[in-house]
Amino acid sequence: MQRTAPRLTRILACAAVPVMLVVAGCSSDSGDSGSGATGSKDKASASASATPSPSATTKKVEPAKFAKLPEACKAITAKETGALVPKAKNKNGTPAPSTDPASRGGCSWNGLDDKGVKGSQYRWLDVSFYRYDSDAALGSGQERAQENFAKELAKIEQTPGAKQPVTKSVSGVGDEAKTVAYQLRKTDEDFVYGSVVARTGNVLVLLSYNGAGYAGAETPSAKNVMDGALTAAKEAVAAVAAANK
Template identity: 65%
Template sequence: MHRSAPRLTRIFASAAIPVMLVVAGCSSDSGSGSDKTSGSGAASGSSTGAKPSAAAVEPAKFAKLPEPCKAITSKTVLALVPKVKNKAGTAGSSSDTSARGGCSWNGLEDKGVKGSNYRWLDVAFLRYESESGLGSGEKRAKEAYAKEVAKTKATEDAKNVKTSPATGVGDEATAIGYDLKKTDETFKYATVVARTGNVVVTLGYNGAGYAGAKTPDAADLMKDALTAAKEAAASVATANK
């Protein structure tokens, strides 16, 4: 190898803007429904002045999430991440796997004098429960979806940001592509934010060429990201059969 160990260390340090941050930032959105409903029986039949109970909200469509590291097929992972370090994926930490979860894969394909290709792929899931006072799970997921799209479009130092609808991915989806300069290389990013029922799915895919390797084509990168995003969104319904 003509590259030093510190060089490879910098390469693997330049992973994607971690979608897992989405997972960590929503711990207050789910799992608290039982505390809010504990007083529902306070009014007895003999209480003439009891207030009517709040209108019931529509039940959430999906009750659980898929296993994040199995939400994208091994065939797709190997195609998108050459020389992947761990094809089984690295799961993100979660205190409530029914509400949030994520997984990531990365790899560096060394082509000798032709340089090296680096790729990073990750997926994150957020499930919203229906709660009185907050609304249905689908309503809450729609709000979270819009916020995630806006957040991705506003990625710090992103250049050439392009956004378009992503058809065929869940109930609604947006594709966001942009460039980001890291470790003296230009990384191409392709992010697909989708909503299926009461679940928000965020799929991130990025890459760069090192030591003479070509920078990934943005259109090709987004095409591959959409393939993976469709699998991830479909896995939610499969997990709830």
């Protein structure tokens, strides 16, 4: 009876306080075992909510549009390469070495068209392809191609010795494209350059076409050179889509 009276007094006192306080301080006579179990559950719940789920930490990126690259030396038709480089040393083109053909490739044509007493015309055509995969840490293939588009364009614009480079945006060549026209003095001749940087999906196409007149032959016009570069670039871009059908 001596223990019952104090216990009854405490129960009555608890009944008079708010419910939230009853839960905190008026559980039972069994010590802290009940409140300890509740605290462990609360800590576990807090820990679980603080730890992000795998889906929350995994960055989703857009899938790469193209999985393949075209065969570089066949990306531009023989008819076009024959018109741009009439006396190419290798009419089939010279492939650029690549340790990863699925991600990069290139081809070039060059030759000297001897006009006899009228001099000679030299031409060089070069095309390169770069494909970017989507990566959770680096971004989508399209985003990576866009970033490198700007970098490759800047490299061309900063060509050592280039005279008055002019950059222009053009339409109808992939998703985005820019041209860079300039002249460069080498081998005691003025070479005229027409360069194109184009992006189609997650693939970059870099094309350069240039020429010079030797032994008194006229220097090719900037317009003719750029027109040839754009025609070849359009074929190269189309070849990317064709390779992924």
